[in-house]
Amino acid sequence: MNKSMARKTTDLARREGIIFILSAPSGTGKTTLIKGLRAAYPELRLSVSCTTRGRRQGEVHGRDYYFLESKKFAVLKAKGEFAEWAKVHDFFYGTPRRPLEQSVRLGQDILLDIDVQGARKIKRKYPQAVSIFLVPPSWRELQRRLARRGTDGEEIIRRRLVNARSEIRNIIKYDYYVVNRQVRESLGLLKSIVEAERAKTFRVKRWRIEPLYWQQRELGHD
Numbered sequence: 001m002n003k004s005m006a007r008k009t010t011d012l013a014r015r016e017g018i019i020f021i022l023s024a025p026s027g028t029g030k031t032t033l034i035k036g037l038r039a040a041y042p043e044l045r046l047s048v049s050c051t052t053r054g055r056r057q058g059e060v061h062g063r064d065y066y067f068l069e070s071k072k073f074a075v076l077k078a079k080g081e082f083a084e085w086a087k088v089h090d091f092f093y094g095t096p097r098r099p100l101e102q103s104v105r106l107g108q109d110i111l112l113d114i115d116v117q118g119a120r121k122i123k124r125k126y127p128q129a130v131s132i133f134l135v136p137p138s139w140r141e142l143q144r145r146l147a148r149r150g151t152d153g154e155e156i157i158r159r160r161l162v163n164a165r166s167e168i169r170n171i172i173k174y175d176y177y178v179v180n181r182q183v184r185e186s187l188g189l190l191k192s193i194v195e196a197e198r199a200k201t202f203r204v205k206r207w208r209i210e211p212l213y214w215q216q217r218e219l220g221h222d
């Protein structure tokens with residue numbers, strides 16, 4: 001779909017913003033696909049989570065995550081500032097509630113890169129959200145990708161593979177799954193999902209169907 005078609009759709013129908021959830025075991029190629037998706041849809045907002053884990057090299061506070069002390073995270077949690085939160089690999093992660101709700105209200109689509117626990121909680125709270133699970137093409141390929149990163153020892157890779165196995169059992173709870181064999185192909189599928197979800201009539205809050213020309217004349221608009 002080209003840009004002018006997208007514009008025409010928004011002229012016709014005013015809809016709420018869509019929450020897209022993308023979950024994937026580590027090593028599945030999620031980061032590359034998110035980049036591609038955002039290049040295709042620059043208007044797609046990316047939810048920035050809060051976390052208690054330390055900042056990795058190259059990560060920027062406020063862009064990749066809000067890096068918080070455990071105490072601060074607990075305060076926000078108690079105040080109900082998270083749409084969901086979960087403990088992942090010994091650290092806490094939470095999706096800020098306000099930007100999410102603002103996006104839905106303003107008709108701005110937003111992408112959440114969260115784990116399976118978070119996806120379940122978001123779907124329970126916002127049933128209209130769209131959840132997508134990214135699957136590695138095979139165990140052998142996942143093993144190869146994790147090893148190729150060269151950042152983790154054998155024991156960590158083994159643990160990641162065990163985690164991936166239990167995470168993949170959750171595919172069935174997601175709305176869509178995408179097997180990431182090839183970036184171009186997966187990106188194409190992700191874009192189709194975005195387009196199809198944007199075209200669903202149940203999301204439309206208000207239709208803007210202009211009066212026909214003779215009705216305009218009767219209304220004195222010509």
Ligand code: 5GP
Binds near residue numbers: 093114118119
């Ligand atoms: P990492 O620490 O490698 O950036 O992320 C570890 C895992 O935490 C990933 O699976 C990521 O999707 C997940 N994650 C990141 N932010 C959130 C969040 O706000 N909530 C939940 N539930 N998971 C998150």
